Amino acid sequence: MRLLINKIFLSLSVLSALIGLAFLAWILITLFIKGLGSFHFGLFLNDLIDGGLRNLIIGQFILAGLASIIGIPLGMAAGIYIQEYGQGRYANIIRDLSDIMMSAPSIVIGAFVYAVVVVPTGGTSGFAGAIALAIMMIPVVINTTDNMLSLVPRELREAGIALGASKYKVIIDIVIKAAKVGIMTGILLAFARIIGETAPLLFTSETSNYFSLNLTESFPSLTVSIYDLANEPEEASRDLAWAASFILTVLVLIINLSGRFITRNKK
Amino acid sequence: MEKIFQKLSLSSASLVFVLLIGIFITLYTAAKPAIDEFGFDFVTNPDWNKEVSLNPTSLTDTVVDMEEDSLDGEIIDEDDMEIADEDDDAILDEDEDDMMLDDEDDAVTKTIYGGLVPIIGTLLTTLIALAFALPIAMGIAVFLAEIAPKNIANVVGIAIELLAAIPSIIFGMWGLYYFAPIISDLFGGYQVSLLTAGLVLGVMVLPFMAAITRDSMNTTPNVLKESAYALGATKFEVIKDIIFPFSKVGIIGSIILALGRALGETMAVAFLIGSIFVLPQKITDPTISIPVAMANNFGEASGLGESALFYLALILFIISFAIISIAKFYFLKKAN
Structure with a gap:
């Protein structure tokens, strides 16, 4: 029995x-x-207005890239503070709040950026979208940096300080170098996460049918356009949405897997 | 240089604090008009964007029904009617609008917003998702932590984590075109409904829940397990009597964390819930959730309507903040 x-x-x-x-x-x-x-290489050559996806793919990369430029340094610096400088209560509170922010509903972050960026500047813009994505990214980067730095042995830091290096030199030249691979992986995973986000972009960057590099106006976004296209009645739009989803998923999974691959190889 | 570096890192860390407080204050400020107008009744009122005409003479509220699902219906009809009424005396002969000759000449109309439907929709979809995902996630976690040989556990583990990496909008499209038809064939009812939205949401939180549960289970010391095996316990008994009690707190934490994630999910649900402001009578009826109400109506909303959406956002933010805090600080801290 x-x-x-x-x-x-x-x-x-x-x-x-x-x-x-x-x-x-x-x-x-x-x-x-x-x-x-519904995939063909013409999708990479034409913009959405001509039935292609070129502007959307480039736009999504620019949004996620800009978000990374904002989010990675801030997140890393905050992670360094928590692990290296912060002592006691304040660092712990920041760590907990950042954990909470990591799970905050993405649509709420979109609404926040709408209220503080879109409304004052008078309309949706690429900047607003990038800021929303950066807010999504910061806590993830903080979390990785914090975790990876905590794995660096104490002795390495002490050795650096014993050689007369100042604390920030020790952090930059020794601690970060030792934790580099782990942090890189975390950042790649964070990037894979934000490049597939839709909800924070809906009313911040919106999307555009045309190619654009102007970050002060509505900005082409692959994910937002998938949502629009999938809800349209015509078969052709939905086929395009499927092709776009395919490209997006392949991108996300490649970035995600390569992040894992880096760690595995280095270990 | 040292000082600058330290200051920079300190201010970046404080940014998190500022952002969270900022989100809270911003949502509250933007929701203020709706909070002042509707108070806490907002939470129990099922009518969204309903035109109510207050007649100052009779003090009875005449409800002018509106199509609840068409938010862009606006008040155009009402405006036309009032204009027609004013012109009545002059053009009484050509009265094609007889039926509008009520005593509403001085009617003051206002639009009311209530959040009950999206709040109920959010809670029910989350509940369905958890009911569906919980047993499967536990099974997967047990499989990964205890049953599978190491190399298989690794491969399956990565596959499950890849499932978690797929963008939510993909779950929505797949759910709408491939999953929902099967579900509605099985259970009847609409293809877009609480049930289909909840189940797809369940598939989404499944890998997340399985991964944290596995990690909790892995914290059980080997010595404990081995002693039980040595006493002749079966694998089931070890899991039930040793691993589960040991990692219980962590598992509960992971469930609550999954709950927090499910509450705020937008895109997967947006495709499947039907997006109408109507209280569902059956599990297979379409309705709406808070994130979806925001996603679909934010663009067109203005004034009080927009403020009501911010009110919903504030409610969602507070609920998920509370849930995540409980999970992280009570259960998961205790687990470690």
Whole structure:
């Protein structure tokens, strides 16, 4: 009897793992079939107004890239503070708040940026979208930096200080170097996360059918356009949405996997 | 130089603090008109964007029904009506609008907003998602932590984490076109409904929940497990009597964290919930959730409508803030 229960339980557990894998396979296969069906290289050459995706892909990269330029230094600096400078209460509070912010609903962050950037500047803009994404990214970068720096052995820091280096020299030349791989991985995962975000962009950057490098007006976004296209009644728009989803997912998974690959190789 | 570096890192850290406070204050300020207007009744009022005409002479509120699902219906009809009424005396002969000759000449109209429908929609979709994801996530976690050989556990673990990396908008599209038809065939009802939205949301939080649960289970000391095995316990008994009690707190923490994530999810739900401000009677009825109400109506909203959306955002922010804090600071801290 005991052995029977054990068997049933173990089979159920294996079954759940199979269910999880089945969902992943189902989604990926759907994407491949629907996405590849409407995929052609012309998509990379034309803008959305001519039935392509060029402006959207470039736009999404610019938004996520700009968000990284803002978010990575701020997040790393904050992580360094928590781990290296902060003592006691304040550093702990910041760490906890950053954890909470990491799970804050992304649409709320969109609404916040709408109120503090979009309304005062008079309209949606690429800058507003990038700021919203940066706010999403900062806590993730803080978390990684904090965790990775905590793995660097104390002795390394002490050795640096014993050699007469100032604290910031020790941090930059020794501690960060030692934790470089881990931090890089974390940053890549954070980038993979924000480049697939839609909700914070809906009313900050919106999207545009045209190619644009002007960050002060509505900015082309792949994800927001997928949402628009998928809700349109015409078959052609939906096919384009599937092709765009396929490209987006492949991008996200490649960035994500390469992040994991870096760590694995270095270990 | 040292000083500058330290100051820079301190101010970046403080930025987190400033941002959180800033989000709270901004949402509150933007929601203020709606809070003043509707107070706490907002939470229990099921009517969204409903035109109410207050008749000052009779003191009875005449409710002019509006199509609740078309938010851009606006008050155009009402305006036309009032203009028609004013012109009545002059052009009484050509009265095609007889039925509008009520006693509403001086009617003051106002639009009311209530948040009950999206609040209920948010809670129910989250509940369905958890009910669906919980058993499967536990099974996966047990599989990864205890059953699978190391190399298989690694591969499956990465696959499950890839599922978590897929953008939510993809879940929405896949859910709408491939998952929902099957569900509605099985359970009847609409393809866009509480049920389909909840289930797709469940698939989304599944990998997240499984990963944290696995990590909690992995903290069980090997000595404990080995002693139990040595006493002749089966794998099931070890999991039930040793691992589960040991990692219970962490597991509860991971469930609550998944709950916080499900509450705020926008895109996957937006495709599937139907987006109408109507209280669902059955689980297979369409309705709306807070994030979806914001995503779909923010662009067109202005004035009180926009403020009401901010009110919803504030409610969502406070609920998720509370839930995440409980999970992180009570359960997960205790677990470590």
